Amino acid sequence: MHWKGSVGGKRVYAPTCRGAKMEIPANTCSAETMALNRAFIFLGPPGAGKGTQSKRIAQSCGVAHLSTGDMFRDAIGCGTELGRVVKPIMERGDLVPDDLVMKMVEERLAQPDCARGFVLDGFPRTLPQAERLDRILEVCGFGKPVVVDFWVSPETLVRRLSGRWTCSVGGEIYNIYHAPPKVPGICDHDGGKLVQRADDRSEVVKERLAAYECQTKPLAEYYRRRGVLDAVDASASMEEVSRALGKIVKCAEGRDGHL
Ligand code: AMP
Numbered sequence: 001m002h003w004k005g006s007v008g009g010k011r012v013y014a015p016t017c018r019g020a021k022m023e024i025p026a027n028t029c030s031a032e033t034m035a036l037n038r039a040f041i042f043l044g045p046p047g048a049g050k051g052t053q054s055k056r057i058a059q060s061c062g063v064a065h066l067s068t069g070d071m072f073r074d075a076i077g078c079g080t081e082l083g084r085v086v087k088p089i090m091e092r093g094d095l096v097p098d099d100l101v102m103k104m105v106e107e108r109l110a111q112p113d114c115a116r117g118f119v120l121d122g123f124p125r126t127l128p129q130a131e132r133l134d135r136i137l138e139v140c141g142f143g144k145p146v147v148v149d150f151w152v153s154p155e156t157l158v159r160r161l162s163g164r165w166t167c168s169v170g171g172e173i174y175n176i177y178h179a180p181p182k183v184p185g186i187c188d189h190d191g192g193k194l195v196q197r198a199d200d201r202s203e204v205v206k207e208r209l210a211a212y213e214c215q216t217k218p219l220a221e222y223y224r225r226r227g228v229l230d231a232v233d234a235s236a237s238m239e240e241v242s243r244a245l246g247k248i249v250k251c252a253e254g255r256d257g258h259l
Helices: 031-035 050-061 068-077 081-092 098-109 127-139 154-162 202-216 218-225 238-253
Strands: 011-015 021-025 038-043 064-067 117-121 146-151 164-167 173-175 229-233
Touching (some): 038 050, 038 127, 038 218, 050 064, 064 068, 064 098, 081 098, 081 202, 098 127, 127 218, 146 218, 154 202, 202 218, 218 229, 229 238
Parallel strands (some): 038 146, 064 117
Antiparallel strands (some): 011 021
């Protein structure tokens, strides 16, 4: 057991395995956390299909789905201070500074629905985020994460992103090239209006892919060295990718889960 609890939102100090002390927000860990299985990390460029697949896996494993992109979009939609800060950054296709990302993620991981594990979609995206996540996983008694790298060609990515439209009501995702709605601009499920994300415009897509290449791609090597990296060919169909992920999850169940 590596943590010392306290309540009331105050910070607590938790001894790490090496005996050093690290600061974590109170409630990042809870008693239930100790019964936890795994953290899943889906790496890959924007448009690789991480969002759809991570929701599916989270649902089938009965764990929480955390998309940092969705959390920022919610903050923008709710007009919070965080939303006001990150809106121009996201519109340019840049990454949000690590400290803002970590604060939001740490608060989210303290929620009870994360106690049994979670699927991280779009996080970590930089080396400092990955290192800080490692410390959180260690302090909370989580085992080794299951990290999956989504491989896909740049041409496919541009087509996927610039063709992506999302239902403004239920969040259903369409692609005008290979998964169009029955009626253009209208969601098949709830009749909601389909909208294009501001950062899916082609000029912003280029910036997002550039940010991925230089800041996020090196994470695959970071996790490969730690022996926790798997990969899927994300250019395949949604069903094929789901099947490949199912196998990875099954194999991970039998692996040593200790950091
Ligand atoms: P996504 O929906 O995951 O493609 O994220 C949309 C945008 O949110 C990104 O282009 C970034 O501006 C921001 N963002 C999401 N997650 C992170 C993260 N882990 N680190 C930095 N910025 C992020």
